[in-house]
Structures are given as C-alpha cells and as structure tokens.
Amino acid sequence: MNKAHFLFLFVFLLIISCKKDDHVLARKTTGSINTISVIIDDQLWNGEIGDTIRNKFASPVVGLPQEEPLFTINQYPVKLMEGFMTDSRNIIVVKKEGKNKFEINKNQYASPQNVFHISGKTADDIIAIIEKNSSEIIKIIRQTEIEENQRINNKSQFKTKIITDKFHISLQIPSNYKYVFQESDFIWLKKEIVSGNTSLLIYQVPINAIKNDKNIVSNIIKMRDSIGELYIHGKEPDADMRTEEAYSPYFFKIKIDGKEAYETKGTWELKNDFMSGPFINYAIIDKENDRVLVLEGFCYSPSKEKRDLMHELESIIKSIQIIEK
Incomplete structure (x- = not known):
C-alpha cells in the first residue's frame, strides 16, 4: 500500500512539473522592436566590455539619413536578472567567471526568445568572445525581430486580392495601408x-532590365529613378522622386522566398523640392515568370527616427510568397 501511494505521488508530481514547464514555455515575450536587454554588472558595463557591446550592437543602421542605433540597448545588473527582464525577446548575459563560454538558449524563459550567455576569465576573454560572435548574434536577433513584426502585421491584415491578382504573390500588409495609385504592373500603397x-511600391519589369553583373547597382538605380519619374511626384513642378546622389547606396545579394534577390538601401529625394528620406529596394529574380519583381519601401518622417519604420517595411516585403500560376 505504501509503495502504491508513493508511486501515485511520484506520478502526480511529475504531471504537475510538466504542466509547470508548459506554463513557463507558454509565457510570451514583451518589449519594443529592435531592443536588447544586456544583463551585466555596472563595473563591466562602464569599461571596455561595455564599449565593445555598444560598438557592436548600437552601431549606426546603414541606409538612414541620420545616425540611429542598430538596436536599442537596456542594461541591467546581473542581480536584477529575475523578473520582467526574463520576458525580453533578446537577452545578452555577460559575466566574468572561471571559464570562457558562449552559449545560445532559445526560449529559455519565454517565447519567442534568444538568450546569449557570454562569460570569460578576463575582460580580454569576454571582449574576444563578443568580437567573434557578434555577427551571429546580430543575424539571429534581426531575424527574430522581422518575425515579430510579421506576427504583429498578421493580426490586422490588409486585403491583398488586387495585389495577388496582379502579381501572383501573397504579402502580410497591415490594414492601415491604403491604395494610392495602381496600374497593370504597378501598385503604390501608403500609411499615414x-x-x-x-x-510600399510593388512593380515588375522584364528579367533583362537589371541582369548585368558589371552594372547591377547602377541599373537598379536607373530603374527606381524611372519609376519615380513616372509615378512619385511632389507639389512643385518637375519634383520627381530620385535616388539621392550625395550618398552611395548599400547593396547586398540575398535570397527571398528561395529566389536570388538584390537588396539596395539608400536615400531618396524629390528633385526641385525639400522632401527626402530612406528607402529599401528588393529586386527579386523570378525566372519562372520571366520577370524582375520589385518591392520597395520608403518613408517620409523628417522629425522622427526612421529605423523602426523601415524595419516594418522590410518585414512586410520579406513576408512575400510567389504563387505558382
């Protein structure tokens, strides 16, 4: 009888433990987009280690007209690790300990979550670990924040039937975007x-429009400037959108929806006008449909920071799925 009671108690405690674990994993992360909680004692934060963290994770975002940090960093001492900091989506824990270690824990306290554990015997050891792994950390956090923005966008979706019918694609667009202008091969959406x-611009051009390895960047710039001349105008005469010549665009070769694509980030301006701002352009090589599918986001917000506005546009564009005809 005692053995039976013991066995029953053991099974009961095991079930309760599993339910408790499930409850912990069910906790949802909180916090603003593009924010990192850095758990590190003040003594380390105010020295070379803190400088290294700031240089890596608060470096300027490329493609913006004014300097804005890659991530917003909130620092907390290690003793405050318990509590609301564990609900952050992105946490970097830095400690001086008896061994050198770099570890990534997914969904350690809540979901979705990245917890990066960095420890070292000396300050130089910790700095070396940060230097070695910062690119991977940034890549993981950026992807998590894109997915978080897409989750938010998915809650209140714009009706995209017109876009699907014209371009045979699906996109997760928030419902507060409105149609500004559309033609057979061009759509312009805007959010006030x-x-x-x-x-957000969506259009398509012939597949040979930019396919020249020596001049891809200049061809993309010519393409977007021709679109600006056709469709994007200011109030002044001849005030067409064009790529600002004073700043060289940033150019990257990437994959979107499994297809080769070119990412171009830079600054736009209205010719003969005062308006300007950042843009991000994706030219997707869609060989199956013999076209270059172009999605571009740009914003005008002269008195506000633009990092998170452009991040939302990037998240919308990267939600694309090309539908087979």
Whole structure:
C-alpha cells in the first residue's frame, strides 16, 4: 500500500512539473522592436566590455539619413536578472567567471526568445568572445525581430486580392495601408503616420532590365529613378522622386522566398523640392515568370527616427510568397 501511494505521488508530481514547464514555455515575450536587454554588472558595463557591446550592437543602421542605433540597448545588473527582464525577446548575459563560454538558449524563459550567455576569465576573454560572435548574434536577433513584426502585421491584415491578382504573390500588409495609385504592373500603397508617411511600391519589369553583373547597382538605380519619374511626384513642378546622389547606396545579394534577390538601401529625394528620406529596394529574380519583381519601401518622417519604420517595411516585403500560376 505504501509503495502504491508513493508511486501515485511520484506520478502526480511529475504531471504537475510538466504542466509547470508548459506554463513557463507558454509565457510570451514583451518589449519594443529592435531592443536588447544586456544583463551585466555596472563595473563591466562602464569599461571596455561595455564599449565593445555598444560598438557592436548600437552601431549606426546603414541606409538612414541620420545616425540611429542598430538596436536599442537596456542594461541591467546581473542581480536584477529575475523578473520582467526574463520576458525580453533578446537577452545578452555577460559575466566574468572561471571559464570562457558562449552559449545560445532559445526560449529559455519565454517565447519567442534568444538568450546569449557570454562569460570569460578576463575582460580580454569576454571582449574576444563578443568580437567573434557578434555577427551571429546580430543575424539571429534581426531575424527574430522581422518575425515579430510579421506576427504583429498578421493580426490586422490588409486585403491583398488586387495585389495577388496582379502579381501572383501573397504579402502580410497591415490594414492601415491604403491604395494610392495602381496600374497593370504597378501598385503604390501608403500609411499615414503622425510625423509623415510610409509607402510600399510593388512593380515588375522584364528579367533583362537589371541582369548585368558589371552594372547591377547602377541599373537598379536607373530603374527606381524611372519609376519615380513616372509615378512619385511632389507639389512643385518637375519634383520627381530620385535616388539621392550625395550618398552611395548599400547593396547586398540575398535570397527571398528561395529566389536570388538584390537588396539596395539608400536615400531618396524629390528633385526641385525639400522632401527626402530612406528607402529599401528588393529586386527579386523570378525566372519562372520571366520577370524582375520589385518591392520597395520608403518613408517620409523628417522629425522622427526612421529605423523602426523601415524595419516594418522590410518585414512586410520579406513576408512575400510567389504563387505558382
């Protein structure tokens, strides 16, 4: 009888433990987009280790007209690790300990979550670990924040039937975007914000329009400038959108929806006008449909920071799925 009671108690405690674990994993992360909680004692934060963390994770975002940090960093001492900091989506824990270690824990306290554990015997050891792994950390956090923005966008989706019918694609677009202009091969969507607006362009061109390895960047710039001349105008005469010549665009070769694509980040301006802002352009090589599918986001927000506005546009564009005809 005692053995039976013991066995029953053991099974009961095991079930309760599993339910408790499930409850912990069910906790949802909180916090603003593009934010990192850095758990590190003040003594380390105020020295070379803190400088290294700031240089890596708060470096300027490429493609913006003014300097804005890659991530917003909130620092907390190690003793405050318990509590609301464990609900952050991105946590970097830095300690001086008896061994050198770099470890990534997914969903350690909540979901979705990245917890990066960095420890070292000396300050130089910790700095070396940060230097070695910062690129991977940034890549993981950026992907998590894109997915978080897409989750938010998915809650209140824009009706995209017109876009699907024209371009045979699906996109996760928030419902606060509105149609500004559309033609057979071109759509312009805009969202009004307190400080200005954000825009999304979708269009397609023949597949040979940019396919020249020696001149891809210049061909993309010519392509977007021709679109600006056709469709994007200011109030002044001849005030067409064009790529600002004073800043060289940033160019990357990437994959979107499994297809080769070119990412171009830079600054736009209205010719003969005062308006300007950042843009991000994706030219997707869609060989199956013999076209270059172009999605571009740009914003006008002269009095506000633009990092998170452009991040939302990037998240929308990267939600694309090309539908087979």
